[in-house]
Amino acid sequence: MTTVPIPEGWPTTEERARAVQDELRARLVLDEPGPPPGTGHVTGVDVAYDDARDVVAAAAVVLDAASLAVVAEATAVGRISFPYVPGLLAFRELPTVLAALAALPVPPGLVVCDGYGLAHPRRFGLAAHLGVLTGLPVFGVAKNPFAFTHEDPAAPRGSAAPLLADGEEVGRALRTRDGVKPVYVSVGHRVSLDNACAHTLALTPAYRLPETTRRADALCRAALREATRAV
DNA sequence: GCGACAG
DNA sequence: ATCTTGTCGC
16 A cells, blocks of 8 residues: 655645636547447546544555456555545545556556546536546546436436536436436546446446445545554 | 535 | 444345
């Protein structure tokens, strides 16, 4: 596991953070389909916090996209770099996530993160931000609809309904298990929404949430427990 | 104007 | 995200 400082120049105010989003948004690449499902690596990233102790732990878990077997894992621990503010989640999660990705012994391939990409007040959520900073194809799968609305998808797995903002499709409510609450898929960088949904279905053979996020969630919690143990 | 709102 | 016991079910 690696320990990371908060980066130089990291925003400290909400105003500055929003300005950074507006600047970086111009570097988004949205016209690439991204890698096809079932090929190469798919990497899940997630973060866990202990606000009282000012500790954040991130995990990156690389899966073989065909078998969903774990290929590699890495964790990183740091100080909390930003408070939780809806719309500014990336400033709280990214420094540690970037360190965990950098610590991987293999290329991450396609990255799946918790939260949104284009489904964001300024069209620049966590997945988009991570994509621009790394250059990697990234999309997000969120567990809640944030401030967006959608029709209820049909009951069978694979059914979907557009997630709309001002009449524009910024993501999709996708049913990954029959009759179970959908997940919210949103493109980040260098992946199409159709392909992101196909990947999400390929990553959910047994549970509502993708194997990538389930694995990363378990690992970052373990890393947080370890980092805050006996202190 | 106020509140809600990814994690 | 996190605080938290037992419980129902495959």
